[in-house]
Amino acid sequence: MRRVLVTGAASGLGAALTAAFRARGDEVLATDRSGADLTLDVTSEADWAAAVAEVERRWDGLDVLVHNAGVAGGGRLDVAEIEEWQRVLDVNLLGMARGMWAFTPLLKRQRGGQVVAVASLAGLVHPAGMASYNAAKAGVVAFTETIGHELAGYGVRAMAVCPSYFRTNLVASMSGRDEAVGAIVARLVEESPVTADDVAAAVLDGLDRGAELVLPDEFARAAYRLKLEDRSAYDQQMRAQAAKLERLT
Template sequence: MPEDAPERVEGHTTRRVLVTGAASGLGAALTAAFRARGDEVLATDVVSTPLDHRDGPVEHREHDVLRLDVTSDDDWAAALATVEERWGGLDILVNNAGVAGGGRIDVAGLDEWEWITGINLFGVVRGCRTFVPMLKRQRSGQIVNVASLAGLVHPAGMASYNAVKAGVVALTETLGHELAPYDVGASVVCPSYFRTNLMDSLRGADEALGGVVTALVETSPFTADEIAAAVLAGLDAGEEVILPDPAARAAWELKQTDRAAYVDQMRRQAARLDQLA
């Protein structure tokens, strides 16, 4: 076995995995977690120099890295060609790439809405459209779309982010129904705030919201490694909606079981946001 080959997990069948947004944050953590199991991973990202989830250099074999801008049809076509040439198929597609954004409806501009929609929603749509024909031909495979707790629970000041992540949740459920006859699964990942460099991509006119969300990310008790481990555990369990941390599970349960308390909490958060502004 080559020195740079991942350690094999006993009893584990090696899978072929493509991860978007793999240069840092959750994408890098997922890439490392899959490789630790012995899976082959094509790590893709719009940046040319891969980083790991600790924001330091990470060693990749050159053929395991591919530049992929999820808004580019040409880049997705190149990714498909690379997978076909190298592996002849794909077992897991992880649509993880995304950016941070949001803002109150009368503060955030339409340009901000178009930017976040193009990446966080249409980037996932493009990935699924690119690889679903292959998965259907194989009659096997798994799509993993990384959304957010914001796709299920919708706090004030984050309309655009909530909307695109809710779109990813809806898309994933729809694909699960469409692809079940082909033995292809679809799972959506909905984490709460966790420590990552996602806020480096934040843009928008609503500075009050930016400050609040940045603080929540920086003070979260959860790491990208922990979220990645929970995602793989959810996939092992066959979960279609993966809530990988206790905060996400608690918030979703509150919305389902005590709507009045949930609404009261959301309204109080909205009032605080206006006070900060």
């Protein structure tokens, strides 16, 4: 039985992860801004401190910390406004930073644990029209690797999860001036054959294997493989996609 905290657990992938862990017999503290076991706004340092206090009260330790809370974002470079960048970075990247600031002393003290960060294929592969989201999720991937290195001496492991588009309600959190890009993202999410349950199953499998990077679906694996093995073809594909965006109004 593992003791698990999941952020953004009220819906979507967070709810699927919570159900998957509990089906394994794990105890889960499901957190979200509302509709969960514990209120946790990842942009609030006070909420993170309260989460640590609740974990210590309830379990006196934590086996798995899952950074899942996030918002969608994007938009072309000359369309998306700086306020949109700030929102995406504040939730998706700095939300995780606040969580690690709060929980690292506990992880060090207990000399063990697992950190799981739900990033995105956008953290590894960077299509046009998604600059803020790409930057935030690439930061999550880099941050997760740093955690794994920095806390290895304390027995703490870190794993980044990088799915491509999958069916979830995350797109409902997407807002901003570039409505044309938002419509494309919504369509890709709606048409994806991958579900939140599929991604949750891949996360638990990755934990079982001790993986450091999980690409849950074949599209994500193929896209990242293309970037690693044929950078010229990857660049051509990304620039062709960028050219299509230029034709949008």
